[in-house]
Amino acid sequence: MSDQKLELSSGLSADTSLRRPGYPLRIASSDPIPFNQPYQSGDEARYIEAALTNGVLGGNGPFGQRCEVELERMTGAGRVLLTTSCTSALEMAAMLLDVGPGDEVILPSYTFVTTATAFARTGATPIFVDVREDTLNLDESLLEQAISWRTKAIAPVHYAGVGCDMAAIGAIASSHGLAVVEDAAQGVMSDIGGKALGTFGALAAVSFHETKNLSCGEGGALFVNDDDMVERGEILREKGTNRAQFFRGAVDKYTWVDVGSSYVLSDLNAAYLWAQIEHAHAITARRLEIWERYHRGLADSEREGLLRRPVVPDGHQHNAHMYYVVLPTAQQRDRLLTSLRARDIAAVFHYVPLHSSPAGSRLGRAVGAMTVTDDLSARLVRLPLFTSMTDDQCDRVVEAVLAELKTSSHAGELC
Numbered sequence: 001m002s003d004q005k006l007e008l009s010s011g012l013s014a015d016t017s018l019r020r021p022g023y024p025l026r027i028a029s030s031d032p033i034p035f036n037q038p039y040q041s042g043d044e045a046r047y048i049e050a051a052l053t054n055g056v057l058g059g060n061g062p063f064g065q066r067c068e069v070e071l072e073r074m075t076g077a078g079r080v081l082l083t084t085s086c087t088s089a090l091e092m093a094a095m096l097l098d099v100g101p102g103d104e105v106i107l108p109s110y111t112f113v114t115t116a117t118a119f120a121r122t123g124a125t126p127i128f129v130d131v132r133e134d135t136l137n138l139d140e141s142l143l144e145q146a147i148s149w150r151t152k153a154i155a156p157v158h159y160a161g162v163g164c165d166m167a168a169i170g171a172i173a174s175s176h177g178l179a180v181v182e183d184a185a186q187g188v189m190s191d192i193g194g195k196a197l198g199t200f201g202a203l204a205a206v207s208f209h210e211t212k213n214l215s216c217g218e219g220g221a222l223f224v225n226d227d228d229m230v231e232r233g234e235i236l237r238e239k240g241t242n243r244a245q246f247f248r249g250a251v252d253k254y255t256w257v258d259v260g261s262s263y264v265l266s267d268l269n270a271a272y273l274w275a276q277i278e279h280a281h282a283i284t285a286r287r288l289e290i291w292e293r294y295h296r297g298l299a300d301s302e303r304e305g306l307l308r309r310p311v312v313p314d315g316h317q318h319n320a321h322m323y324y325v326v327l328p329t330a331q332q333r334d335r336l337l338t339s340l341r342a343r344d345i346a347a348v349f350h351y352v353p354l355h356s357s358p359a360g361s362r363l364g365r366a367v368g369a370m371t372v373t374d375d376l377s378a379r380l381v382r383l384p385l386f387t388s389m390t391d392d393q394c395d396r397v398v399e400a401v402l403a404e405l406k407t408s409s410h411a412g413e414l415c
Contacts, residue, residue: 042275075188096203108373126354142367187319242254298402325383343396
């Protein structure tokens with residue numbers, strides 16, 4: 001076998017004796033489908049050039065201010081503060097709430113690590129609860145049992161841009177005097193009953209990472225919906241100084257007045273982001289078309305019990321941030337991923353539950369059984385979805401998924 005050749009997606013050939021164990025045979029493709037491809041509206045370079053010309057490259061420049069005002073208008077958020085990342089925004093939220101040692105913050109285990117680290121870095125304990133089986137969002141029915149006298153806040157995560165049950169979460173938080181910090185990293189342009197995600201809690205964090213619907217490479221924002229926190233939020237973002245007040249003429253000099261860090265987004269990044277925000281509705285519309293194409297193409301497979309499609313509750317408008325499927329078993333999930341990779345289709349699984357991670361088990365604590373989190377996280381596959389994705393590419397993915405399901409079905413592996 002050592003003299004046999006196999007064709008790789010790059011068009012090169014490799015000796016099979018050098019192939020690593022378990023590395024899938026690849027079917028050559030002239031059109032690999034990436035998992036994500038950052039979208040450019042066409043105006044990004046022009047706006048970056050304008051930022052270079054006006055000479056304001058740091059934070060709080062013309063493009064940054066323009067982005068903040070427009071995001072406030074689009075979402076109804078009280079005050080939008082652009083940050084270097086969604087992680088930065090979550091860290092600012094923890095500081096604004098004075099979360100520290102001895103405090104507890106409730107969040108789902110099925111989320112990106114920074115939902116937890118933003119609070120754990122202050123010395124607080126992340127309290128993990130299970131997620132709902134339909135949306136994979138925090139299960140609001142489990143909150144009461146997780147609340148203790150140490151609880152400081154609840155941090156729901158809007159998975160896949162589909163909103164949590166914010167009415168129930170808000171009511172529980174209010175009855176216990178707790179703050180709500182929305183992790184709306186994936187939620188820009190989504191709403192519940194016409195109210196934008198990120199505007200339900202006192203604070204919310206969003207992401208403009210290159211994998212998000214609107215992006216600037218690396219970036220984020222803190223939505224401050226409590227007027228009493230706005231001034232301090234500006235101070236924390238400006239390294240603990242009252243620099244923002246100084247530039248507004250509110251003080252005659254600026255100085256160190258609080259804790260904080262360098263969380264302000266560069267105006268170069270903001271210039272890129274402005275080109276995305278200008279096209280936000282068109283970007284969202286195209287992503288929804290792709291999402292619906294997937295949904296239609298896989299409908300029969302769901303009826304046959306071969307997979308489960310995403311669930312969007314009534315009254316929730318999502319932004320088509322992602323499209324995922326849930327397979328009947330973890331083994332079938334793994335086989336589907338291998339099959340798609342062999343066809344030059346970059347699909348991925350998602351989060352490893354935080355409660356079972358090395359740091360999560362050391363720094364946090366799970367309350368109750370994590371049955372749904374453990375089960376669904378092992379069976380979920382995220383399919384490629386990006387704004388510039390073509391209908392043909394979407395159809396290729398659907399056909400590849402159906403082909404693998406058919407193969408598994410014929411092998412008698414489905415349950």
